[in-house]
Amino acid sequence: MAAMIEVKNLTYHYPEVAQPALDHISLTVEQGEWVAIVGHNGSGKSTLVRAIDGLVDFSEGEVTVAGIKLTPDSVWDVRKQIGMVFQNPDNQFVGATVADDVAFGLENAGIPRDKMIQKVDAALKQVDMAAFSDREPSRLSGGQKQRVALAGIIAMNPSIIVLDEATSMLDPHGRQTVMDVITKLRQSEKAPTIISITHDLDEAARAQRLIVVNDGQQLATGKPAEIFANEALLASSGLAQPFSTRLARSLAQQGSVHPDHYLSDTEMEDWLWQSHLTM
Amino acid sequence: MAITFDHVNFTYQPNSPFAATGLKDVNLTLPDGSFTAIIGHTGSGKSTLVQHLNGLLKPTSGQVQVDDFTLTSTTSNRHLKDLHQHVGMVFQFPENQLFDQTVVKDIAFGPLNFGFDENTAHDMAVQAAKTVGLPDNVLERSPFELSGGQMRRVAIAGVLASQPRVLVLDEPTAGLDPLGREHMMQMFEQLHEEQQLTVVLVTHQMDDVADYADQAVVMGHGEVLKAGAPQTIFNDPQWVYDQQLDFPTATKFAFQLQQKGFSFNQLPLTEQQLADQLADQLPAMDGKGR
Numbered sequence: 001m002a003a004m005i006e007v008k009n010l011t012y013h014y015p016e017v018a019q020p021a022l023d024h025i026s027l028t029v030e031q032g033e034w035v036a037i038v039g040h041n042g043s044g045k046s047t048l049v050r051a052i053d054g055l056v057d058f059s060e061g062e063v064t065v066a067g068i069k070l071t072p073d074s075v076w077d078v079r080k081q082i083g084m085v086f087q088n089p090d091n092q093f094v095g096a097t098v099a100d101d102v103a104f105g106l107e108n109a110g111i112p113r114d115k116m117i118q119k120v121d122a123a124l125k126q127v128d129m130a131a132f133s134d135r136e137p138s139r140l141s142g143g144q145k146q147r148v149a150l151a152g153i154i155a156m157n158p159s160i161i162v163l164d165e166a167t168s169m170l171d172p173h174g175r176q177t178v179m180d181v182i183t184k185l186r187q188s189e190k191a192p193t194i195i196s197i198t199h200d201l202d203e204a205a206r207a208q209r210l211i212v213v214n215d216g217q218q219l220a221t222g223k224p225a226e227i228f229a230n231e232a233l234l235a236s237s238g239l240a241q242p243f244s245t246r247l248a249r250s251l252a253q254q255g256s257v258h259p260d261h262y263l264s265d266t267e268m269e270d271w272l273w274q275s276h277l278t279m
Numbered sequence: 280m281a282i283t284f285d286h287v288n289f290t291y292q293p294n295s296p297f298a299a300t301g302l303k304d305v306n307l308t309l310p311d312g313s314f315t316a317i318i319g320h321t322g323s324g325k326s327t328l329v330q331h332l333n334g335l336l337k338p339t340s341g342q343v344q345v346d347d348f349t350l351t352s353t354t355s356n357r358h359l360k361d362l363h364q365h366v367g368m369v370f371q372f373p374e375n376q377l378f379d380q381t382v383v384k385d386i387a388f389g390p391l392n393f394g395f396d397e398n399t400a401h402d403m404a405v406q407a408a409k410t411v412g413l414p415d416n417v418l419e420r421s422p423f424e425l426s427g428g429q430m431r432r433v434a435i436a437g438v439l440a441s442q443p444r445v446l447v448l449d450e451p452t453a454g455l456d457p458l459g460r461e462h463m464m465q466m467f468e469q470l471h472e473e474q475q476l477t478v479v480l481v482t483h484q485m486d487d488v489a490d491y492a493d494q495a496v497v498m499g500h501g502e503v504l505k506a507g508a509p510q511t512i513f514n515d516p517q518w519v520y521d522q523q524l525d526f527p528t529a530t531k532f533a534f535q536l537q538q539k540g541f542s543f544n545q546l547p548l549t550e551q552q553l554a555d556q557l558a559d560q561l562p563a564m565d566g567k568g569r
Contacts, residue, residue, distance in 0.1 A: 040456045042426040087454065141321055168454050171321055171483045172525045199456045240457035243528050243550065250554030256561045265532065272557065273539040279562050 003064075004160060004193045005029040005052060010061035012051055012216075021047040022058065023216035031159075034186060034194040036207035036224075040238025044216035045197050049162050053082050066159050083153030083192075085166040089145035090138075098124070098140070099133040102152045109156070123155035124148075126188075127181050143174020147181055154185070161185075163196040167203060179203060201228075201242055205264075212237045229262030244268040280365060280444045280477050282309040282332065286341035289327060289501075293339055301327040303501045305341075309494070312475040314468075316488040316509070318524060319498035325481045328498060329447050332479065333366035334359040345445070364393045367443030371450050373434035374427065382408065382425070382433050383418040389441040400440075407440035408433075411466060428459045435463075439470075446470065449481045464491060489513075489527040489548035497522060514546055529553040 005028065012022040021044050029035050037045045050056050052063055054075035063070040065078045086092055095101030099120050106116045124130045127147040132140065137148060146166055153161055163182070167175040182194060183206065198204055210227045212219040220233055227233060228242045244263050251258040257275050259268065289302040302324055309315050317325045330336040331343050334350055343350040348362055370376070379385035383404050390400035408418060411432040417425060422433045435451070448467065452460040468491055471478045482488065488495050488509050495512050497505045499522060505512055513519060513530060526534070533547045541560055547553035 041428045041459055165454070173523065174321075201457075235458070238456035238458045240461070243532060246550050247529075247532070247554060247557075250550055251558060251561070252564070254554055254558035255564055256554075256558040257564055265535070269532075269535050269539060272536065272561065273541070275561050276541065279560070 002031050003028050004031040004033070004066060005195075006062075006064040007048070007052065008062040008064075010048075010051060010058055010063065012047060012056055012058040014047075020216050022051060022061075024061070025213070025217055026061075027211060027218050027221070029193060029195065032191050032193055033209065034182075034196070034207045035209050035211055036204040037195060037197045037211045037213055038199070038204055038227075038237050038239055039213035039219075040236075043213045043238070045213045046164055047216070048213065049084070049164060049195060049197060053084060053162070054078055080156075081159045082162060083156055083158040083160070084162045084164060085146060085149050085153060087165040087168055089142045089149065089169065092149050093137040093145070095137065097133065098129060098135050098137055098148050101137055101148060102133075102155055105152055105156045119155045120151075123151040126154055126185065127151045128177070141174060142170045143177045146170065146174070146178050150178070150181060158192060160193045160195065163194070163198070165197055165199070167198070167200065175200070175203070179206060182206075199238065201240055204239070225262060225264065280346040281311040281344075282445065282477065282479075283307070283344040284328075284331070284341070285344065287331065287338045287343060288340045289331070289336060290339045300501050301336075302331075302338075305501075305503055307496065307503060307506060309477060309479065312471075312477055313494055314471050314478045314492050315480070315494045315496060316492035317479065317481045317496050317498060318483070318485070318488060319504075320523065323498040324501040325498050326449060327501065328496075329368070329449060329479060329481055332445065332447050333368055334362050335368070360393070364441050365443055366445040366447060367438040367441060368447045369435055369438050369449065369451050371453060373438075373451075374422075374430035377422040377430060377434055377437075380421060381419050382413070382422050385422050385433060386436045386440050389437055393441055403440045403442065404436070407436040410439055410470070411436045412462070428455055431455065431463075443476070445477045445479065447479045447481075450483065451480070452484070452487075467491070483525070485525045485527045485530075486549075489529070497524070509548055510545070513548060516546075 007025060007027050010022050010025045011020055013020050039045045047056060051058050052065060054070055066081045068074050068077050070078050093101055094104050102120045102123055103116055106119055124133055127150050129144060129147050129151060137145060167178050196203060196207060204210055205224045207224060209221060210224055211221045212227060212233060214236055220227065234241060244265050248258040259271050263271055284305045284307040287302055287305040291299045291301050317328060319325050327336065331338060337350060337352055337354055339352055345362060345366060377385055379388060386407055387400040387404035390403045413432050413436065422430055452463050455463060464487060467478060470476050492509055495509045496503055497512060513526060519526065527548045529547050529550045533543055533553055543556050547556055
């Protein structure tokens with residue numbers, strides 16, 4: 001697999017803040033990979049993806065996206081590769097109807113009208129919002145709004161989709177629908193590279209790889225199960241302990257048998273049942 | 280402060296073509312010092328309900344009693360000042376309402392408005408900043424330079440500074456990281472315990488309902504569908520499922536274990552309750568495990 005994003009030694013200071021938001025961070029994301037970036041509030045994860053999109057002027061280091069080195073001259077070519085969905089569903093609408101909104105990016109790119117209509121329809125189908133194309137975006141639920149925002153991005157066919165806490169303001173049902181759309185998108189032929197910034201364990205668990213960011217540096221990276229197994233790391237990244245880990249600890253306090261390493265919820269259920277059968 | 284809703288109806292834009300039911304015959308008692316969770320879908324009437332607690336909305340008919348204060352359709356706004364002081368509201372994303380030049384001025388805005396002199400208001404602000412765990416060195420800084428989590432704390436301190444007896448929290452932890460969320464919920468729990476504040480929490484987080492609330496109110500289509508102890512509500516899983524509500528994490532885990540063959544006398548709502556009942560069905564530690 002080829003690298004889709006390469007970040008080398010990236011450093012960025014917000015004006016008049018002594019502590020750097022990004023501190024010589026280096027990382028690579030492969031083409032077609034789904035990576036979740038985790039870290040507590042203020043760890044630098046949002047600044048990192050904004051730097052990759054050329055939205056902040058970093059002082060030191062290098063960013064390469066789809067083989068294009070990010071410079072003031074190439075920033076628009078880089079941005080064409082990346083679609084971003086932000087946290088607040090109410091802050092990203094421009095169109096009077098759902099279809100208009102999805103068409104906005106295509107119009108800007110000068111796509112002919114008949115082709116544009118096709119692309120808008122196809123994108124809305126992919127996010128299960130085709131039935132809403134004439135509706136007013138402001139009247140949708142949070143989950144529906146985020147899926148429309150996602151459709152606007154899918155229509156542009158970017159190589160990379162960044163979800164910057166895109167589900168954190170949604171109720172559990174809305175969160176589920178957005179994650180289902182992403183999972184489905186991953187199964188399509190030209191699956192985009194996905195970077196999701198999240199605090200949600202279930203969302204992080206769906207990624208192929210986690211990157212833990214703390215104080216503007218990459219603290220660790222690995223498969224979700226590897227990271228979830230590391231309690232100290234979880235605590236320093238502001239993530240909650242997985243439920244199975246907390247349950248194992250409570251069982252230990254009860255003087256009961258308990259697993260001595262991280263198990264996923266399903267593995268934990270099997271483990272408990274096997275132990276029960278030995279009684 | 281005890282709160283009673285007596286046959287409360289509320290209609291948005293009454294007598295117009297846009298009239299819409301907000302609340303329908305709501306009868307509810309929130310005892311003094313209780314911790315009540317309000318749950319239900321987006322659009323179920325949760326926010327409409329809590330906006331009646333401090334007179335932001337007035338019943339179209341029926342009445343809301345907060346201690347000895349009675350709120351009806353005819354209550355004049357001039358009489359709401361006491362209610363505003365005693366019932367503190369923390370809205371969703373309260374940091375969007377910060378406005379002043381320094382943290383301490385922003386927090387002191389409430390007490391100043393309720394007629395305290397500048398020195399007293401300042402002291403009340405410093406006290407509230409301490410309660411929410413803001414470090415001293417941020418008091419003279421601009422609230423807009425702070426991190427999201429700290430801005431949230433400043434906004435909450437602004438509500439606490441007026442020393443309300445009822446604290447209404449509308450999804451106060453949305454957007455915070457899990458540790459920040461846990462710290463904040465523990466802070467509310469502490470205020471509830473130490474100052475006997477009556478707490479009303481609007482939430483989608485069923486774990487918070489299980490961990491903190493002594494009463495849960497399920498809203499749907501502007502009506503109270505059910506009210507009772509969390510245990511009572513969740514004890515009817517089919518009903519909860521039909522309302523498309525979520526379950527606490529421990530309860531969902533228990534359902535999976537039930538399918539395998541475990542049985543529970545009482546449905547566990549918290550990880551502790553689950554561990555207690557599981558321990559009876561597992562061998563004791565005998566060199567196995569850690």
